[in-house]
Amino acid sequence: MAHLKKNTRGAVPGLAVHFERKTDHHTNKEIDVSKSYLNQDLMADGSDMLSRFSERLNDVYCMKRDDVKALATWIVTLPEELTEAPYEQQSAFFEATMNFLNERYGQENAVATVVHYDETTPHLHYAFVPVVFDDKKSRYKVSAKEVLTRQDLQTFHEDLDQHLKKVLPFYEQGILNNKTLPFENVAEIKKYNDQFNTLKAELADIEDNIRAKQAVLKITDQALTEVDLAEQQIDAFKQDLSKNLFGKTVLKPDDLDRFKSVLGTMKKATLQSQHETEKLKQTLGQVKAQLVDVQADYQKLNAAHQTLQADNQEKQKMDYVMRDMLKNDYGVDKLSHTDVEARYVLYKLDHEERTKNKKEAQSWLKILTTVREDPATKIAPSRLDWGIEQVKALINRIIELTRTVFKESSL
Template structure:
């Protein structure tokens, strides 16, 4: 399952740049030679979640004049771009896409007064659907300060954290769309837990097939076990890579962990370390590691003759396909 990211970005605009961004967002030009991704035949599917009441620059100046005086070089408009990985929108219809952006807009309305919004338009005529929300960066006490609203690098990380926390309630498959260097991988996406649940179900299926297996009936069950292993082994390997990606500590193989004899001690140690950070995160990490190691233990319990059958079958099948 490919990762799907929820994305939120910001841009700041001073006076001269406001009209060009309006022309782009509102599709007021007949052609867009500078952006070949725009398919004007699909522009009729674009939709407004917030309808502009006038020209961006004029509306921005009107709002600002009602509250404060500013320098000529002040940031007058901030644009929030909301989208997601292309994979997220695959197979979604227009109603579902609109619902995604409407839910994202609720988050932005909770962080910035909707009265300052100039326009919120969803573009459906480019490769990936996305929302442009333009607003005047007025603070609650009436000052014009994009710096205070958007903030520095640390505050942008907070924006990303809270955006992801909002979106994942409705769309649990989404991951946080920032780099590991910024996030420290604090959030393990729900997708990983779902994949572990599926892996655990496969483990239980294997465990059932392995009950009572012995040298006399091993061959008869080998074919059925091999079918499960076709997906189980790649899934275990993928889970290993995912846990490494999210900095979940675990042993590489059951053999290196002395057949998991120290599993309980390791788990207890991770619970002690919970005091150092997020208790919930540490507990989730420990559970993921425990489930993963249980999956490895099942692999270790497969008799050698079944493994040989699986390996022989795996090497024979490509040759057979090639012969055909």
């Protein structure tokens, strides 16, 4: 539904051309210029993206390095449930999304808010300069790292979904549909996607290698055929010229022999090339075998990917059930991120899944003590106190075990 990208200064002019449709000659074949009149510029202040971008950079501090991510862009796609909705409702959806983004990242930092209706699926481009206040130097500065934190990205979809449900009466299903993967699976999905993309790249390289070697084979075979044909023509020509009406030759046979010798040298070089070609054929066979292996790995990985997607859908269904139960049976609309982390630790302790890593155990203790001090937590204090005592005891056991191992190794 929503996708974030961080961009350098150098990318901004190209983005402006695409966002504001400054040309009719688009490299994106999905753009239907006959529908471009439907596009909306939600800022519409008489300025343009490049001017707003330059003005904002003049107001804040930004390092002069070329690799600084000076512009962030969110692309928010219209949900499937609204694809057949009236134009007014679709416009209301994008305007409400813009308001959410302005509130989250600062309206003063926005440089473009454009809705495209002339591509396959309507979507919003929201571009902004990621700005934070530098307490040490008492000034505003550009820092995508500090604005677009892990916490911000983890909560973005949920926060946007709640905002849209709150302000749009016709918005029911929400953006967190079955196509949105739960966060706990993101690392696993990334691992599979990385492997999948690596195999695809390897497969493409092998196929390019095969095509190149096939082209060499074709050229070598053609060269051999041409040399053989030339030799046959010279022999026939030599016989025809050996005598004429006056018993004299127009061209000396020795000249033709020398020419034939040159061709022989060419043929020898070509045969050498043919020998090398045979080696290429063997290599080609090996590459084809590798290709078969890669394709087999690709099929296995693809099957695992499909299984993982199916598993994610089941987990998403369970997530909906739990959300519905919490909201309608217990009156809990939303769990804070700290409560979620604390409940995860308590679940581990309940099921005897105790870590053997001191650093991780200390992290658990910090999580539980932080939530214990939070008056807004939904977790019973007695349960948190129990968890804190369990983790403290776990840390002590880890320390004692480490000491014992150290003593034994020193002996």
